[in-house]
Amino acid sequence: MSYSRGGRSDDRNRKETVKTPQQEWQEFLGELGKRKPQPPKIYSDLLKDSQLVEIDRMSITIFFPDEKISGLAKSQSQKIINLLPSNLNRGKIICGVLGTEPPQELPPASIPQKRITEMIVKSPLQELNFACFGQDKNGKDLSQPVLKRAADAEKKCAKLYERLTEKTRLLAGNPDYLLTIKFPWRMRVGGTRGFRELLLPALHTVYGIPYIPASSLKGIVRAWARKHHHELEADRLLGRLDQGLGTVQILDAFPTAPCLSVDVANPQWHWSKDAVNYKPEPHPLLTMERPELLIGLVLTSRGKNTEDIKIVKLWLKQALEGEGLGSRISAGYGKASLKPSLRYSCEHKFSLWTQGMYGVEPPSGENNYRGKAEFRPTSVRGILRYWFRAVALSLYTPDVCKSFEDELFGVLGKQGKIAINVDFNSTTVNEPYHYTGTICLESTEQECLDLVSSLLTLASHLGGVGRGSRRPLHKLNGRMRGTHWVVDEDCCLEYESLKWRQLLKTVTDCFLAKKQSANRYTVSPGQPGKRRQDVLDQNTQILLLQSTDQIIPEAVNWATQGNKNNVRGTALTFLYSSEQYKGQTKDRQGNVFGNPKVGGALETPSYVWIKSIFPRANDPYQVVTIFGADYEDRKVFTDALKSNGAIKVWPFPNL
Template sequence: MTNNPALQRPQTHKATQRPNSRNAGNSGSGKGGRGNSGGSQKGGNTPPRPSPWLEHPLDPNPKPDQTAGFVEYLRWMRSPDSPAKDGTKVELVTTAEQGDYRQRLQVLTERTHQIAGKGNCFEVTCPWRIRVGGHRGPESILLPAFDNLGIPYIPSSTLRGVARAQAIREVMANQGVPWAEADKLVGQRYFGYLDSRDSSEKAGKIIFLDAYPLPEQKSGGLAVDMANNLWSWDNGNLKYAANPNVFFSLREASFLIGIKPTNHCSPQMLKQVKDWLIRGLTQGIGSQVNAGYGILVESLKQVGRGFFSVDFTVQGQLIHGRQEFTGWRWNDRNQQWQMRGQPEAEVRATAFKSMLRYWFRAFARGVLPPAEVQRLEGMIFGAIQPQPKHGYLRVRVINGRVTQPEARPNEEGKNDPYGEEQGTLVLDYSSEVPDAHKETLKELASNLTWLMFHLGGIGQGARRPCYSRKTRNQAPWWRGSNLIPEDEAPFWELPSSAKEFKEIFQQRLQRFYEALGQLSNHPINPTQPLSIGTVTTDQWAEAIDANCRIVVCSGDPSGEKPYGLALLHDPSLKVNGNYDKNLCGSTGKPSPVWVADLGNYQVITIFGVTQNPRLKFLKHLNTSGGCLQLFPFKSS
């Protein structure tokens, strides 16, 4: 794979910050220096730049070969106690992503054709991302499955498991037998059943081959991915803390699937197993299937619309995925190297699932005990703690695309339009949901989705509507987010007046609460919400409870801002000329106020409204006129 001598012997060397041939040069130019205070271009007055690679006596400045698999990259990995460890981690995975595996993949796919026979092979495509494997590498980097040369693939055992599981589900549905009996039936005839007394039934009749990406993409689809769990349960309370985790998945990869009959397999049996496999792949395989990962289809037409779907447009700062490595810059103030990645816009199903989870939690906390909210959240959306659960709800995005990139702060052309993303949000049942709960889940999820679209945006800047800052020459020129349903069905039709909107909003919320009560078996009275925690000037719960108000207001925009946002940013609410962090948020603590712009009116959600400065803002809204209370249902 590579002739680099650093790979030929165990590495017992120490970490270095020596520049190498790959990252030498002017480190502070271009977008790599964006946003770094105290940046310096002092050349010889600064120390050597960080390197993600470990030094080796035979090769002090290693440069990875383009054909090197990711397993080989791990051997070069920099010391975890490096001062610039977070940035070099991003640089490491970005460099590994750029490897060229096409020659090797060509050999592997040709081998599959020869072993299985071209008539027994078919191609499938992943519309978004897939991660089969899920094991952890150094520093807990989640890795997909790699073969012994570091090439990403789908193991044959995974494909066999997908086909068998799909067969069992269909036999259970068609014959009304339990899982164990269905497993025995399909095992004896197709996949092998070790407990059978007949030796001919112990072994499977079909051979599954490892599936490799087609050599269409240089890296086989291997791409940097990112997860960021912002909220976590802690003894019945919720804690907010950003926790970005860089990992790998395969993006929009196509695979060659090969299955081969044994001497005991008839053409009809082979066709049946192939059909099961195709249907199973369509449902999704690997990790995070309920969050949009793992769908594999022969044609995009096979991606279903679930029990609920809506086309959407996102305007503003957009949904982002990975951070693109931008280069290093020396920071004089902190006396260290810094790397601030450039976020890459990407339509992510995980963002929609996270936002649905957020609003579910916010509404449920106002009417149910914390332990019950945590239980229901895990049951519907999945959970790791206290026990792992897959969840009832499957969230997907199909045809997701960036239709207009957001303007970059270091680019010319301030008349560029806001960023824009489009796609179709699809909600479906997972294999975990009992039939008795399906209609209730559909009612809860569809009304929750409606509420999500009308309470705020999604992605970066979700708590503010999209607005321009171009005239003030402030970057980013566009801030906030609009989440717009592109559907003409009566379900999504909005009235022109705030008074009529109030009626529709409260109907949707009431239906959500009714479905929530059915799933929880707890009595729910939304007219008398609970009071969560202690509310002070700088303390509040992100819960739609007795200390929360949701209002709708209408009025003329002020400059670049819609009416509701202009009121939030009114100079009378500022502290020493700056936005009040207990009203507008600060680093590490999000704003207690959400503003959604629906055109003729704005919907404003205020947490912890019983104390200033939120109480002062609510009074400001009420005295400005045109403000109606949506929640609580009864005015207090």
């Protein structure tokens, strides 16, 4: 404590900084080389690249760059303890290696087991505070395991959620003053800037668990009231800075049960100057998965009428269902229902059979790990954005295309003119995974709604959505591949070139109705290793090929028929019939097969899309879209399809 000359506390000019254990560790390392007398150099060499991971009353956990240094530090642990300052000194050092999980240490037998259990229960905020981010010695990102440990810690907080739920009930004092609201997918409410400037969820500073601050709830209620011309009434109910307290107080809202989950944002196509290049960049993040919130309301000292609470409760419910809560609402996060909030809207029923959509845990070949499949509304937005660019880059310059895309889909910090929300159901069947539901498209303008609606029809007729979207559903080497996506089943096009050309013209007309262009452009999709955005230009061909004996996916016995030609369809069977046509693949022995100039190299999107259409059970056909069909290897494939009866519907004359 500092004092003024008069003997009084003078805290006004004094600012205290609370340091994290990691900051204290870095200070210790910096001071180690300045000590008099100098400690042996071996200790400064051992510790110079170390990171503090965790500290409690009994031990301190330090990670080192590799196993060798970690082992040497462990052998010298007592001498290292003797060097530590009092704020870091513990009776034991636990040594680990960067990029790995912390070592599991057995508790001393002298400490009762119940006490140990209470000690090891940590909140997500504690896990993040004591975490080391960045990269390990092999350049592997450390953020995902850190976020997973935070989510795992939250799963142990069920009792805390129960107590906070009960506390909210007691504070509200009346069941009519409570609002329970469920979110069907994920929600992101930002709190603080974290590593890589990623917005971490709002974590309560006392309890350390995710929550929705009362200020956020109050903000969306006020925004809803302003939008629906109730601003003066909102000022009376909620108060204003220049007018004082309102009559109703909204309490901080907590989930009723653990719901923190690691999610991923994975943009795959990126603008680079005048081109859109393929480069997947997954970014893990924390979200609340399918949370249920209990929101309490109480009268303030100014509040006399319980009707005021009923009004605010109704507004809050309407705001959460219509406007949503948190960030990325236009991409499907934070909406409690499909109720449209923009002026123009339409709904489309869909069914999807898929090899599996995946977030942060995709399947891998290691130990036959299947990953964690989930329907992701963001995939619908992503596929519409892909087909938007495919059309727009054939009509406009790259600069115009990019500004048009930002206007429609939005950019960071600015909402676009459209929003895409999905209500979905899943079945217990996982081979293939099956989802049904409704896609709700919204827009501030009718022309924009017409454009995105036409894109949805086009996307569902040319391919699928999510993982495997470029191939019809089938089995290959014993594994499920591809998707079958049906939107507005009654609107599936017949095997008829005129109707297909009308669809393609409708899509183009919707773009030109919003933004005129007198020119047409051609854009190369690039080569393996330099893959660029696919464009529906004059070098792209769309072909229809009858597949008369093909079985519709819901009628397939996937255990016995999945790899049969009448499941794959005529076009896919033809693609697989020659090494010259099919994409590059690798067998389990590591042998590489296929032609990367036609089907695409390993981990590179194929240049060929194939979609199965079943307008009637006895009249199926397949649509084949070939980007860069003027390229010699793809031209051979295109000509071979035509010689087998395929008809061309794009490009059509006078384009």
